Amino acid sequence: MSALYDLWYWPSIPGRGEFVRLALEAAGIIYREPARENGVDALLGDMENRHGIRPYAPPYVTNGAETVAQVALILDWLGRRHGFASEDAAVATQLMQLQLTVTDIVAEIHDTHHPISTGAYYADQKDAAKKAALSFRSERMPKYFDYFEDALSARSGPFVLGAGWSHVDSSLWLLMEGLDYAFPNRMAELAPDYPRLAACRHAFAKLDNVAAYLRSDRRMPFNEDGIFRHYPELDSKGSDA
Numbered sequence: 110m111s112a113l114y115d116l117w118y119w120p121s122i123p124g125r126g127e128f129v130r131l132a133l134e135a136a137g138i139i140y141r142e143p144a145r146e147n148g149v150d151a152l153l154g155d156m157e158n159r160h161g162i163r164p165y166a167p168p169y170v171t172n173g174a175e176t177v178a179q180v181a182l183i184l185d186w187l188g189r190r191h192g193f194a195s196e197d198a199a200v201a202t203q204l205m206q207l208q209l210t211v212t213d214i215v216a217e218i219h220d221t222h223h224p225i226s227t228g229a230y231y232a233d234q235k236d237a238a239k240k241a242a243l244s245f246r247s248e249r250m251p252k253y254f255d256y257f258e259d260a261l262s263a264r265s266g267p268f269v270l271g272a273g274w275s276h277v278d279s280s281l282w283l284l285m286e287g288l289d290y291a292f293p294n295r296m297a298e299l300a301p302d303y304p305r306l307a308a309c310r311h312a313f314a315k316l317d318n319v320a321a322y323l324r325s326d327r328r329m330p331f332n333e334d335g336i337f338r339h340y341p342e343l344d345s346k347g348s349d350a
């Protein structure tokens with residue numbers, strides 16, 4: 110079967126592209142990744158050839174007729190076409206609201222290691238990173254987790270919409286995995302207080318397509334060039350500096 114979509118993203122990191130890749134895999138959608146097949150220059154060339162209303166930054170997805178960027182919008186667009194959003198417009202909007210909140214926490218996670226400038230090296234902003242990570246671990250993680258736990262309580266679980274997964278569940282799964290990788294000490298302390306997030310995570314990983322993807326070599330491990338980075342000096346329990 111031929112691919113329905115091209116997913117364009119940096120080939121050497123899971124990064125934000127993984128939120129899209131994971132949903133495509135969970136839904137069993139056939140897609141290609143030209144930059145993983147042909148190298149980063151393919152991505153740079155494709156970006157350069159686009160003009161006018163175009164993606165500002167990867168990831169973006171195209172089906173030939175349409176090109177969509179911004180993780181939350183891509184997931185909403187794909188979800189409505191392939192049954193992992195909601196046919197009820199009001200519910201689809203609620204999912205988008207939750208997905209945009211994932212976008213917010215992802216930006217804050219990025220800022221724990223790059224609080225001053227995305228363009229500067231981590232080594233050159235380490236002191237500010239320590240302050241940003243302390244505030245993220247002590248204040249922001251529990252606030253976001255409370256919020257998502259509450260969203261999961263709206264229905265009977267294990268997913269936000271109940272028995273069937275949506276793009277919010279795939280993103281919550283990746284978020285929790287990434288935080289486990291980046292902040293293992295803080296996560297060991299916090300995660301037990303959030304049984305609904307744990308149940309959602311557990312149920313999502315057990316979906317057949319997801320389990321197969323996680324065993325495959327298409328799944329890239331987290332690394333210190335992506336969004337979720339493990340720097341031991343940025344992780345400790347609670348409000349310990």
Ligand SMILES: N[C@@H](CCC(=O)N[C@@H](CS)C(=O)NCC(=O)O)C(=O)O
Nearest residue numbers: 124125166167168178179180181212
């Ligand atoms: N809000 C966008 C952020 C996209 C983004 O920041 N992409 C990163 C890689 S994860 C990038 O390539 N940024 C280049 C830039 O901002 O110049 C989304 O959620 O898709």
